[in-house]
Amino acid sequence: MIIKEKTVEAMNTQIVSEFTASAQYIAIAVYFDEEGLPELAGFFYRQSEEERDHAMKFVRFLLEVGAKPIIPAIANLRNEFSSAADAVGFALEQEKRVTHQIAHLVSIAQGEGDHTCANFLQWFVTEQVEEVSSMTALLQTIQHAGGALLLVEDYVRRRMSGGTVEEGGEE
Numbered sequence: 001m002i003i004k005e006k007t008v009e010a011m012n013t014q015i016v017s018e019f020t021a022s023a024q025y026i027a028i029a030v031y032f033d034e035e036g037l038p039e040l041a042g043f044f045y046r047q048s049e050e051e052r053d054h055a056m057k058f059v060r061f062l063l064e065v066g067a068k069p070i071i072p073a074i075a076n077l078r079n080e081f082s083s084a085a086d087a088v089g090f091a092l093e094q095e096k097r098v099t100h101q102i103a104h105l106v107s108i109a110q111g112e113g114d115h116t117c118a119n120f121l122q123w124f125v126t127e128q129v130e131e132v133s134s135m136t137a138l139l140q141t142i143q144h145a146g147g148a149l150l151l152v153e154d155y156v157r158r159r160m161s162g163g164t165v166e167e168g169g170e171e
């Protein structure tokens with residue numbers, strides 16, 4: 001194994017967080033589906049896939065460096081939300097928590113002199129800036145819409161659907 005054991009343990013803990021986030025985003029997507037908001041539901045289904053991909057990046061990396069990834073059981077998830085703002089606010093808090101976890105992972109890798117892991121983690125540092133920013137923007141949009149969730153649906157379709165309209169661009 002070419003990385004430090006302490007870093008492997010921390011990365012296995014992060015795998016738990018990423019798979020849990022993936023499942024939690026499905027629960028949020030289901031909430032929006034039940035509310036008849038397909039764009040918001042689709043956004044969170046895509047977020048779920050992205051979090052699963054993040055978990056798999058850790059799994060593949062650990063295998064590449066000769067370490068054993070541990071695939072976790074998923075803890076109980078939150079399945080009830082009182083409003084769109086509640087659901088997205090919960091997702092934002094989750095992203096902030098993951099941001100702190102990634103920063104902690106980087107600190108462990110640097111503290112161990114584990115440059116291989118520190119280098120690998122830089123992608124996640126950048127990714128978390130994007131994740132917190134997009135979730136913050138979505139929550140602000142919901143708050144500004146004042147309950148007009150069809151406006152939020154349009155915003156998500158135009159700005160967050162995965163790439164047909166670039167940031168600041170026109171349709």
